[in-house]
Amino acid sequence: MTDPLAKILVADDEPDLRALLQRYLSDQGYTVRTVDGAGPLDVLLQRERFDVLVLDVMMPGEDGLAICRRLRAQGETIPILMLTARGDPVDRIVGLEMGADDYLPKPFNPRELLARIQAMVRRQRVLGAHTGPRQAGGRIVFGAFTLWLDERRLERNDGNDGHGAQDVPLTTGEFALLQALARQPHRPLGRDRLIALAYGPDHTATDRSIDVQVMRLRKLIEADPAQPRHIRTVWGVGYVFVPDGTAPGGGRQP
Known part of the structure; x- marks a missing residue:
């Protein structure tokens, strides 16, 4: 079951894909914001907290791999699902090495993307959201x-x-x-x-x-x-x- 409070940020330079994901994920109950590059992505991450970042690898300017590496170096812990038009397993490994949590090659079935996002959000909820309060414990x-x-x-x-x-x-x-x-x-x-x-x-x-x-x-x-x-x-x-x-x-x- 989709968490209606979950927020997804999609960064992709393809307008048609952004519109598709905006509509599809919103229909599934998610709050969705979309951006077309590193600049607006950084602005949104500074202003809001998101449960998952869907990040395209092949973007002009600072590409997805560079963005992922930079965010992790800055201490950003948001789960990152990377999208790529390149299906080479080496590219997937590089994405994981940069700090991505999951990887999905294009073209993809929107239902598979949804299933992976649901798993990432569910894992966040189980482990405790990265914005959650700290509690004493083991x-x-x-x-x-x-x-x-x-x-x-x-x-x-x-x-x-x-x-x-x-x-x-x-x-x-x-x-x-x-x-x-x-x-x-x-x-x-x-x-x-x-x-x-x-x-x-x-x-x-x-x-x-x-x-x-x-x-x-x-x-x-x-x-x-x-x-x-x-x-x-x-x-x-x-x-x-x-x-x-x-x-x-x-x-x-x-």
Whole structure:
């Protein structure tokens, strides 16, 4: 069921497609705003909060990939669904590496776009909207980090006296994956299991998209992403979360 309060921002330089998505998504109960490029997109994001950004890759000027990378660098955590006329899997991986949460090649069936938006909004609601209030609750401490589960945020403490804490911006997808891993410490998890735990059994994530999300998390929490201490690869299985950077038996893994 569509959440009538959910707000979708569509950024695409094709007027006909903008009009189509405006009409179709509005008919499904969403509040929809559309823009044709980076400038008006930035203005709207500064003025309003949205549940999903549908972002076209091939736009003149600053393209979708550059916009996505810039927004993530600025700490913007809105879920991003990228649209592209290029179906090359490499392009999809690049989009995920830039910080996109999902990827849909053109031409697409509007019902598939709707299903993906619904899944993203539903995940936002379950995890807590990125604009929601912070609440006290459980936490998971690992290394210099504290993952506040009820507050849906990650905090890094760089000071010895506890006063150097800073929030680490996470997208909804990144938080969902880190939470799924952190709740199962020292337990190797296959990619299919991680997808189910983090995003739900109906999510369309692939093994490769999980690998890209893990790579993004490692860049945020590992001192050396090439030699991870906390999110380790278990060859032939998937990944395992190690809170203290040691193997389950107490010895440090290579």
